[in-house]
Amino acid sequence: MVLKRDIKELAAPEFDLAVSLFLPIRTVPDEKEKNRIRLKKLMKLAEEKAKAGDRYRASIFDEAWRRLEEAVLFEGPETKGAAIFFSEKSFHVLRLPVRVGEEVSVADRYHIAPLLPALEPQGIFYVAALSLKESALFRCDKSGCVRIDKLHMPSFGAIRGQTELPADVGFHSSSRGTAGTPGIQHHSQGDSPEDYHQVQIQQYAHGVANAVDSYLAGIHAPLVALGDPNLLGYFRKFSQHPGLMRESVAKAYHGMSDAELFSQVWPVVEPVLVRPLNQALERLSAGFERGDDTVCMLESEIVQMARSGRVETLLLAEEDRPSPGTLGPNNKGTPEEEAVSMLRNVMARQTLVHDGDIFVVPQERLPEEGMAGAILRY
Template sequence: MNDRFTVSELQPLIAFHGGPAVSLYMPAHRVTTRIQEDTLRLKNLLRDAETQLAQTGMRSPDIRDLLAPAQDLLDNTDFWQHQSDGLAIFLGQGASYVYRLPLYFQPLLVVAQSFHVKPLLPLLANDGTFYVLAVSQNEVRLLRGAKQTVDELDLAGVPGSLAEALRYDDTDRQLQYHTSTPPAAAGGRRSAIYHGHGGTAADDKDRLLRYFQAIDRGLRDLLQDQQAPLVFAGVDYLLPIYQEANTYPRLMEGSVSGNPEEMRPEELHRAAWQIVAPHFARAQSEALETYKQMAATNQAAHTIRQILPAAYQGRVQTAFVPLHQQLWGTFDPETGEVQLVSEERPDTSDLYDQLAVYTLMRNGAVFVVEPGTLPDGVEAAAIYRF
């Protein structure tokens, strides 16, 4: 089971300040045979969180209150029976958020003044997350995938079939009654003409177009704020009709051909990855090449002291942040001052985290890259809009 996570869910996390803020990440398992392993891992992370909070001088009763929402999950059997690939938990004074997500997380605990959200960025950044819309006349499925994972999403608000979409105005099986135009003879009745609409190609296309428009309307809420590509899966003749109905700006030109009713999620995922993988590789490669060309100009930067204030001001078009690395320090938005520290403290935040968040919130692109991807030993970099 996956919980919804878009930029809208990110906003309250980054808006929380004043600490202490506890961020917990851990892998989870979809199979119920590993519930004990998952609950034990969360218990250990909570024990470590209790220790770190105590070291800040926080009183034991306050620590128990802060961690209580996560402690309560340990005995919630139903919760553990419906997991995805990763679990993210955020706890603060008066705030608690729990997300089951299709990402594998390394176990991680961060206690700081704000929530640590960089591990969530693959869901929002240009790094391999994509969607598959599998459509036939009898069934609609939406899958969210990454390179190694796939999960089927709930489709509340999206019609589940052609019949459901056109339930109230489907003319395919209806007979329309029309009286003939010539006047009736004296004492007689006008003759009736019955038109059965259900056979012409134009009628079929119109019904499919209205079906796809209903699907598209339902997807707008589910995919709002998303940057991920969408791959259509269906028989070939449906693709151009769906393209006509589609309003999602990142629908891929290529599609998974065939009847998706006969394809398991893993099969759809493999076929769709072949379509999106070149897109992701090309997007990152082109962005990196642009950075290399601009690196020696004032249109790019590679120090956090330059980049972070620019991202806050909305000047960063593209940001590169390193995967699985943190840079601890503080940032004052009013003065633009960035202070670095050698190790994590309760009054610090991950500055790479803040860079990515500010860039995303101001409609920039973020690439979470492996360390060593950028030239000359640079760990983070940016291309400016202006």
Template sequence: MNKMKLANKAFSLQEKLVELLQVKESPCISIIKQNDNPSINNDKLRIEIKNGVKTAVEELEKQGYDKRLIKKLEERMTALEESVQYNNYLRGVGLFASANVAEVLYFPMEVKPKVIVDDSFEIRDLLLQVNRTFQYDVLVLSKKKTRFFNGFGKDLHEALDSDIPKGAEDFLKRENKAGVDPAKTESIALEKYARELDHFLRLHAPMQMPLILMGDVKLLGYFRKYAKRPNKIIGEIEGSYDDMRVSEISEKINEQLQAFSEKWEDQLLATIQDDIDRLRYTAGIQEAWQAAAMKEARMLLTERGYRVEGYSTKDGLFFVFNPEFAPDGDFHEDAIDDLAEMVLAQGGESYFLAPGKLEKFDKVLLTTRF
């Protein structure tokens, strides 16, 4: 399993992909590599990425870009290559470069290897794959040490970073003073531990990312008491997990993952109930498409597994099922994916819920800005 170093985790992978989706300049270089055999050093991946940079330079030359621009972009790509954290158990890596962009992204899922030079970054498939997968964070509280994980479906990836607070024992030692009531000392120390963990999450976890807690029952209680965003918590698993392997922790979570996911979905629906009561929403693919095309979208909820094909009119404002009503429009093989991309590109949110959750909304619910 991956042990990943935090890289400004306050921005989720999906948010980073949305940022790249909106970049329109020429050239945009996308180097995406799959890691078929994850290992500590990832020697094969090093070679793949180096060759990817070489291929991108050759493609720039083939497309006739200015030599000075090619030199600048080659230096930028080389710098990105050298910044890759190869000592992680990576599933995939993406290097994205242009005259104004330089970004390395780590993927917790399988990716299709490619090197593309175009007027936009090649990330649509990646974005839609990430958007369709249930993501969450896991925080393990312990006297010995604190552990933090990023969950992607059934996969779990441990993050290693100096910013992660130490275990509760470290806080107890700081507060231990002669002549002071031990019970009072413990209460003060554990409150500080809980507040420090909460501060860490606010810096390194996206605001909407659901959270699973694991650890000692007393520590879990303190965290719940002092957490600034208690609604993020979708589940707790009591026990000691100091030295447990990532694969074993993943098994523990997967036993209850469906229940955790359902709770998060219920919480998500509860957060938009006011929008529903005030009729600030649309239901069904056609109404949702029109609202998104008019840039009124806020949050899109769709049932998992629901697919629909159809046509958008020439101006893009309407979605129809009969091509006769859109003679000069575009065909959409999977309109749900296209709608999700439209919503994400304008700063909205998109989530997929269990089948049946949105039956009364014709499987598609979109809250609107007005």
């Protein structure tokens, strides 16, 4: 997912030349070269638009070409789309966990509207299920959780096998014990077997955290940790994932079904994912039914109110798009499509610049047919 602060940083500045490119990513090996071909076509189209609008600067495009050669765009199992932004002052690449249509914008500000469906929270979250017998990562939404099988997790058994000392090395017996029972073991270097076991658990938790962080690199969706309290503590210490939630679930994962896992973690993430959206929709519908001035459903008025900082929450209808991979005839959107896209962009940008919230919802969830609805601050 994309963080609100990331989009806000993209939305605020004004440039002499601001280029925004969006393209769907196909991760099937045979399609990777086609990804690069589509990207080159989008860059060529951006150059044409810049020249037509008297904004073209060869040095900016040359630098963007160079940096795109170095960028990692087409890797990662969760990558379904990519967004590229560059200007005379900045260069940004975002790998997106949602599919986007091909789109090119050349203006004085970055075009952020296509990023909004990837804005967290939109319903996707992850669960790190921790156990000394086996750990796993799950991708979840409000309907349930699915285990990610491609992720390679470390094995606690392998760590024990690599680091366990032989029973007769480093320990000595303080007594003979009873018949058939070994005496109490003491480590000659000062560490008890329990201390050594904790070191092994730390190594294992560190390895699991690294595996999860690597898989979720660039994905800012919420991450919930579930497992034995001791293992949870070490995992939280080592994980650097920005979406790791403060609240964990201290339940043994081993033997837990996917349905049971979901029932344990959903109460933790529901307040973050679902309730804010439902509350916003309820407020919008109630204000619309009353006909009062706490809400607005007219796009032209929403733009003006967003510019003046009055929009507290913007609810945008999901955008109708052509099939991913096409811009329409001659790789260009129609004037009507470009006008709608620009209007969505202005509403979203001005809302974010003034610290408002944005949700993207199916059109039928809005009180009446239209592009957007807004809840006003005053």
